[in-house]
Each structure stands twice: as C-alpha cells, then as structure tokens.
Amino acid sequence: MKRIGLTGGIGSGKSTVAQMLADRGAVIIDADAISRQLMEPGSNVLDETVRAFGPEILTADGRLDRAALASVIFENEAKRQELNSIVHPAVRAEAERQAAAAQTNPGFSGVLIEDIPLLAETGQSHRFDGVVVVETALDERLRRLVDQRGMSRADALARIKAQASDQERREIATWLIDNSHSLEETERQVEAVYGQILEM
Ligand code: ATP
Numbered sequence: 001m002k003r004i005g006l007t008g009g010i011g012s013g014k015s016t017v018a019q020m021l022a023d024r025g026a027v028i029i030d031a032d033a034i035s036r037q038l039m040e041p042g043s044n045v046l047d048e049t050v051r052a053f054g055p056e057i058l059t060a061d062g063r064l065d066r067a068a069l070a071s072v073i074f075e076n077e078a079k080r081q082e083l084n085s086i087v088h089p090a091v092r093a094e095a096e097r098q099a100a101a102a103q104t105n106p107g108f109s110g111v112l113i114e115d116i117p118l119l120a121e122t123g124q125s126h127r128f129d130g131v132v133v134v135e136t137a138l139d140e141r142l143r144r145l146v147d148q149r150g151m152s153r154a155d156a157l158a159r160i161k162a163q164a165s166d167q168e169r170r171e172i173a174t175w176l177i178d179n180s181h182s183l184e185e186t187e188r189q190v191e192a193v194y195g196q197i198l199e200m
Pocket of ligand 1: 008009010011012013014015016017117144145148149179180181182183186
C-alpha cells in the first residue's frame with residue numbers, strides 16, 4: 001500500500017484534487033470530515049472538549065458552536081494545544097481504522113490518500129510515502145473563497161495568513177499541483193501524479 005498525504009491552504013483545491021484522485025481509484029481519508037464526525041453530540045471527543053472548555057462552546061441544542069470554540073482558541077496558544085491534544089489522537093485513530101478497512105477490500109487499488117489541511121503545520125509529512133501539495137495563486141484563492149464560499153475578503157485573508165505559507169508547504173511537497181487555472185489543467189497534473197504514485 002502507498003500512503004500519500006494531501007494538503008494545501010484553505011480554498012486551494014484539496015477537495016477538488018482529492019475527488020480527481022478518487023476517480024482514478026484512490027481511497028480518500030478526509031481528516032476534516034472525521035473531525036466533524038467526532039464532534040457530533042454524544043461522542044466522547046465532544047464530551048471531553050466540553051469538560052475542558054465549558055458548556056459555552058455548545059449551542060442551545062447541544063451541538064458544537066464552532067465560532068465560540070474558534071474564538072476561545074484564536075488568541076490562546078495553550079488552549080489551542082489543549083484542543084489539539086483532545087482531537088488529533090482521536091482523528092488519527094479513526095484514520096487508522098479507515099486505512100485498515102480499505103486494505104481488507106479485495107478491490108483496493110493500493111493507493112490511500114489522507115486529506116489533511118494542517119499537514120505542514122502539524123509536522124506529519126514523515127508518516128507518508130509522499131505528499132501532494134495543492135497550490136493556487138493568492139488572488140485566485142481569494143476570488144474563489146469570496147465568490148463560491150461567500151466569505152468576506154478580509155476573513156479569507158485572515159484565515160490564509162493564520163496557516164502555513166506556500167513556501168512552508170512546498171518544503172514538504174513530493175508533488176506540487178498548481179490549481180490556479182482551469183479544472184482541465186489540474187486534471188492533467190493529477191493524472192501525471194497518480195501515474196507516478198502507482199509506479200512508486
Ligand atoms: P478548504 O480548505 O476550505 O476545505 P479546499 O482546499 O478543499 O478548501 P476546494 O473546496 O476544493 O478547496 O476548492 C475551493 C473552491 O474553489 C470550491 O468552491 C471549488 O469548487 C473551487 N475550485 C477549485 N478548483 C477550481 C478551479 N481550478 N477552477 C475554478 N474553481 C475551482
């Protein structure tokens with residue numbers, strides 16, 4: 001099995017590239033989807049988070065209030081680390097479970113892609129046989145986040161600035177996909193990268 005990390009900044013096109021890789025037979029493990037699942041009411045991870053941060057991070061109907069949690073950790077590094085120490089091991093455990101399940105499928109292509117937005121920030125590149133980094137020119141990323149996600153330009157820019165830089169992500173890249181242009185151009189690059197992954 002080849003285990004490949006996939007990352008990129010917010011709005012760079014990770015999900016778009018993940019889908020193109022899935023179309024070619026890769027199994028995708030989505031760290032964001034797992035962490036959302038782990039924060040559903042009734043889960044141990046949500047209970048533990050509430051014990052650490054208080055009930056003010058819940059909405060009236062007992063769901064995680066992401067904005068409230070984000071505002072607690074935004075300027076408090078110790079709290080941010082505490083949250084990570086609750087959530088990250090649980091996400092990793094679920095990712096391992098999904099990886100093991102994929103391998104028992106007789107039709108498994110042998111390519112497992114883990115989509116991890118903060119792969120560079122959390123120093124996980126050594127866990128993988130290779131890392132695909134998706135990059136999109138800043139102006140284009142801002143345009144997509146504003147036009148297609150309805151974010152304000154200032155909010156999009158603040159989120160981008162809070163993440164690793166393009167340069168920091170390039171340093172961990174085995175493959176760099178430039179998603180600044182058409183989907184067809186991205187698809188061509190994905191095709192080439194997938195071929196190289198299969199040949200590893
Ligand atoms: P996030 O970090 O927020 O999860 P992401 O990196 O997964 O984002 P996508 O959701 O794949 O990024 O793409 C961001 C937005 O840009 C989406 O609305 C997507 O449809 C659009 N998009 C992605 N690639 C292209 C492209 N080459 N041309 C035009 N639009 C694109």
